[in-house]
Each structure stands twice: as structure tokens, then as C-alpha cells.
Amino acid sequence: MERIFCPSCRLQQPIDHAYCVRCGHGLPTHLLEQAPVKRARFFAGVKVSDRDSANAFLRVSCYLKEQTFSTPEGSVVIPGHHVRFSIWNGEQAQCVLSIPETEARSLAHFIEEELSKLDDALPAT
Ligand SMILES: [Zn+2]
Structure with a gap:
């Protein structure tokens, strides 16, 4: 994993930290040439039957790289190289x-292809 140095105390730490x-x-994370680790887009649903919600949408998140979130309780690793789909109805x-x-x-x-x-x-036009 890439690391960044704190400009104040020189401690080395993961680049996804915003503060030492x-x-x-x-931390000067703006100096890093960093590709985003995740991109997400929303796609509007279309109502094709009475049971379908009128305001449902699909959220597609592309997780490009592995990402580690560190907290005092421990760290969580989100694996990269996967796409996550979620179907939303309003806020849920x-x-x-x-x-x-x-x-x-x-x-x-x-x-x-389809x-x-x-x-x-x-x-033809
Ligand atoms: Zn520091």
C-alpha cells in the first residue's frame, strides 16, 4: 500500500488518511497523483409493472483498488476489483x-451486445 509522510512529525501512514x-x-494528500479507488453512478429505474416503484434507481459502484479504513477499534479492508449493485427505493x-x-x-x-x-x-435515417 502507498504511504504518505506527515509534514509535521514525519510519521508514515496510509495515503487514505486526511490527518496524521x-x-x-x-496530510498533503492533494500532492498525490491518486486514482480514485471507487466510482459510483446512479441509473434511473423505469416503471414497467404496477408492482414497480416509480422512484427506484440502481446504484453501481466500481471498487477499483483495495481500500483500508483505520479506526481506533481496528481496520476494515474493502477489497478492490469488484462492482457493487444496490437497488434503491427513495432513500433506502x-x-x-x-x-x-x-x-x-x-x-x-x-x-x-444486446x-x-x-x-x-x-x-435507417
Ligand atoms: Zn504528524
């Missing part, structure tokens, strides 16, 4: 599912 764990000094997540990167690539390819058939079916 020893002295509380702000109804269910979640994570799939590995390989499955996510397969899903993206599947959707791309939707391209729709493009072929469009009348």
Missing part, C-alpha cells in the same frame, strides 16, 4: 449484490 494519526496535522437500499471484475466485464459486454441489436433494428 499521531499529531493531527493535515432494498438489496445489494457484488460481482467480481471478471463478471462485471462480462455483464458490460452482454448489455453492449443493445447493439436494437441499433441494428432502427430504421
Whole structure:
């Protein structure tokens, strides 16, 4: 894992810290060329049956790199290379599912391929 030095006390620590764990000094994380570890997008749902919610949406989070969150009680490691889907109804997540990167690539390819058939079916303009 990449590390950063505190400019005040020189303690080395993970780059995802915003403040030094020893002295509380702000860490110069803005200086790091850092790719985001996670990106998320929301996709609006469409109501196709009476049982469907009118304001449901899909949240897709791509976890690119492993991420460690440290707290005084211990640390939690969120693995990278997976995509997490959650179905939201208003403010509440109804269910979640994570799939590995390989499955996510397969899903993206599947959707791309199926939707391209729709493009072929469009009348020529
Ligand atoms: Zn420090």
C-alpha cells in the first residue's frame, strides 16, 4: 500500500488518511497523483409493472483498488476489483449484490451486445 509522510512529525501512514494519526496535522494528500479507488453512478429505474416503484434507481459502484479504513477499534479492508449493485427505493437500499471484475466485464459486454441489436433494428435515417 502507498504511504504518505506527515509534514509535521514525519510519521508514515496510509495515503487514505486526511490527518496524521499521531499529531493531527493535515496530510498533503492533494500532492498525490491518486486514482480514485471507487466510482459510483446512479441509473434511473423505469416503471414497467404496477408492482414497480416509480422512484427506484440502481446504484453501481466500481471498487477499483483495495481500500483500508483505520479506526481506533481496528481496520476494515474493502477489497478492490469488484462492482457493487444496490437497488434503491427513495432513500433506502432494498438489496445489494457484488460481482467480481471478471463478471462485471462480462455483464458490460452482454448489455453492449444486446443493445447493439436494437441499433441494428432502427430504421435507417
Ligand atoms: Zn504528524
